[in-house]
Amino acid sequence: MAKIQAADPVAVLLAYVTFYDQRGGGIETAFKGDKQGLGLTKRNKKRFEAQHMLALVGSLAHNVVVWAHRWLALPEGAHCGILRMVRDVFYISGLLRFDPLSQVMEIVLNQHARRAHLLLCPLWELLAPAHIAINLGET
Numbered sequence: 275m276a277k278i279q280a281a282d283p284v285a286v287l288l289a290y291v292t293f294y295d296q297r298g299g300g301i302e303t304a305f306k307g308d309k310q311g312l313g314l315t316k317r318n319k320k321r322f323e324a325q326h327m328l329a330l331v332g333s334l335a336h337n338v339v340v341w342a343h344r345w346l347a348l349p350e351g352a353h354c355g356i357l358r359m360v361r362d363v364f365y366i367s368g369l370l371r372f373d374p375l376s377q378v379m380e381i382v383l384n385q386h387a388r389r390a391h392l393l394l395c396p397l398w399e400l401l402a403p404a405h406i407a408i409n410l411g412e413t
Contacts, residue, residue, distance in 0.1 A: 339364075346396040362389050378406055385410035 319325040339359050366387040371380040383390040397408045
Protein backbone atom coordinates (compact mmCIF):
# COMPACT_ATOMS: atom_id res chain seq x y z
CA MET A 275 0.00 0.00 0.00
CA ALA A 276 2.81 2.44 0.89
CA LYS A 277 4.60 1.78 -2.43
CA ILE A 278 1.42 2.58 -4.34
CA GLN A 279 0.96 5.84 -2.44
CA ALA A 280 4.63 6.78 -2.96
CA ALA A 281 4.09 6.53 -6.72
CA ASP A 282 0.92 8.66 -6.59
CA PRO A 283 1.93 12.36 -6.97
CA VAL A 284 -1.27 13.57 -5.28
CA ALA A 285 -0.67 11.36 -2.22
CA VAL A 286 2.96 12.54 -2.03
CA LEU A 287 1.88 16.20 -2.26
CA LEU A 288 -0.75 15.65 0.42
CA ALA A 289 1.89 14.04 2.68
CA TYR A 290 4.23 17.03 2.16
CA VAL A 291 1.45 19.48 3.03
CA THR A 292 0.48 17.47 6.11
CA PHE A 293 4.06 17.28 7.41
CA TYR A 294 4.65 20.97 6.62
CA ASP A 295 1.62 21.97 8.67
CA GLN A 296 2.81 19.82 11.61
CA ARG A 297 6.30 21.32 11.80
CA GLY A 298 7.34 23.09 14.99
CA GLY A 299 8.25 26.43 13.46
CA GLY A 300 11.32 26.68 15.69
CA ILE A 301 13.65 28.15 13.10
CA GLU A 302 11.10 30.76 12.01
CA THR A 303 10.61 31.76 15.63
CA ALA A 304 14.37 32.02 16.17
CA PHE A 305 14.76 34.26 13.11
CA LYS A 306 11.91 36.45 14.32
CA GLY A 307 13.51 36.76 17.77
CA ASP A 308 16.85 37.73 16.22
CA LYS A 309 15.29 40.28 13.91
CA GLN A 310 13.22 41.90 16.64
CA GLY A 311 15.71 41.61 19.50
CA LEU A 312 18.80 42.66 17.58
CA GLY A 313 17.10 45.09 15.17
CA LEU A 314 18.41 43.28 12.10
CA THR A 315 15.60 44.36 9.78
CA LYS A 316 16.20 48.09 10.11
CA ARG A 317 19.66 48.40 8.55
CA ASN A 318 20.71 48.00 4.93
CA LYS A 319 23.94 49.19 3.37
CA LYS A 320 24.53 50.08 -0.27
CA ARG A 321 28.03 48.63 -0.55
CA PHE A 322 28.45 44.85 -0.56
CA GLU A 323 31.34 44.96 1.91
CA ALA A 324 29.36 47.08 4.36
CA GLN A 325 26.33 44.77 4.11
CA HIS A 326 28.60 41.76 4.64
CA MET A 327 30.13 43.40 7.72
CA LEU A 328 26.64 44.15 9.03
CA ALA A 329 25.73 40.46 8.64
CA LEU A 330 28.87 39.45 10.53
CA VAL A 331 28.14 41.91 13.34
CA GLY A 332 24.59 40.53 13.52
CA SER A 333 25.98 36.99 13.84
CA LEU A 334 28.36 38.13 16.57
CA ALA A 335 25.51 39.86 18.44
CA HIS A 336 23.40 36.71 18.20
CA ASN A 337 26.25 34.57 19.55
CA VAL A 338 26.97 36.97 22.42
CA VAL A 339 23.32 36.85 23.49
CA VAL A 340 23.28 33.03 23.31
CA TRP A 341 26.55 32.81 25.27
CA ALA A 342 25.29 35.28 27.88
CA HIS A 343 22.11 33.22 28.22
CA ARG A 344 24.28 30.17 28.96
CA TRP A 345 26.68 32.04 31.28
CA LEU A 346 23.93 33.63 33.34
CA ALA A 347 21.82 30.46 33.61
CA LEU A 348 18.79 32.47 34.71
CA PRO A 349 16.18 30.53 36.73
CA GLU A 350 13.55 31.26 34.13
CA GLY A 351 16.12 30.98 31.32
CA ALA A 352 14.14 28.45 29.32
CA HIS A 353 11.59 31.16 28.56
CA CYS A 354 14.13 33.88 27.82
CA GLY A 355 14.76 34.14 24.06
CA ILE A 356 16.84 36.66 22.15
CA LEU A 357 14.22 39.42 22.26
CA ARG A 358 13.57 39.05 26.00
CA MET A 359 17.30 38.85 26.82
CA VAL A 360 17.97 42.08 24.94
CA ARG A 361 14.85 43.89 26.16
CA ASP A 362 14.66 42.73 29.78
CA VAL A 363 18.21 41.75 30.76
CA PHE A 364 20.63 43.85 28.70
CA TYR A 365 18.64 47.04 29.23
CA ILE A 366 18.97 46.94 33.03
CA SER A 367 20.56 50.21 34.02
CA GLY A 368 23.39 50.36 36.48
CA LEU A 369 26.81 51.73 37.05
CA LEU A 370 30.38 50.53 37.31
CA ARG A 371 32.77 51.51 40.09
CA PHE A 372 36.49 51.46 39.35
CA ASP A 373 39.57 51.23 41.57
CA PRO A 374 42.50 53.69 41.22
CA LEU A 375 44.02 51.44 38.52
CA SER A 376 40.83 51.72 36.40
CA GLN A 377 39.85 48.10 37.06
CA VAL A 378 36.15 47.35 37.60
CA MET A 379 35.62 46.60 41.28
CA GLU A 380 31.81 46.77 41.58
CA ILE A 381 28.72 46.55 39.41
CA VAL A 382 25.60 48.21 40.82
CA LEU A 383 22.35 47.18 39.12
CA ASN A 384 19.20 49.28 39.31
CA GLN A 385 17.16 47.74 42.13
CA HIS A 386 13.91 48.82 40.47
CA ALA A 387 14.57 46.87 37.27
CA ARG A 388 12.28 43.87 36.96
CA ARG A 389 14.94 41.21 36.44
CA ALA A 390 17.89 42.78 38.27
CA HIS A 391 17.47 40.55 41.33
CA LEU A 392 17.63 37.46 39.07
CA LEU A 393 21.09 38.51 37.87
CA LEU A 394 22.73 38.84 41.27
CA CYS A 395 23.71 35.20 41.85
CA PRO A 396 24.61 34.34 38.23
CA LEU A 397 26.75 37.47 37.87
CA TRP A 398 28.39 36.88 41.24
CA GLU A 399 29.32 33.31 40.23
CA LEU A 400 30.56 34.48 36.84
CA LEU A 401 32.62 37.41 38.16
CA ALA A 402 33.81 36.04 41.54
CA PRO A 403 37.18 34.93 40.13
CA ALA A 404 37.77 38.52 38.99
CA HIS A 405 36.89 39.84 42.50
CA ILE A 406 34.07 42.06 41.18
CA ALA A 407 31.23 42.81 43.61
CA ILE A 408 27.62 42.76 42.39
CA ASN A 409 24.98 44.81 44.22
CA LEU A 410 21.53 46.30 43.83
CA GLY A 411 21.16 50.01 44.42
CA GLU A 412 19.80 53.33 43.17
CA THR A 413 21.16 54.29 39.77
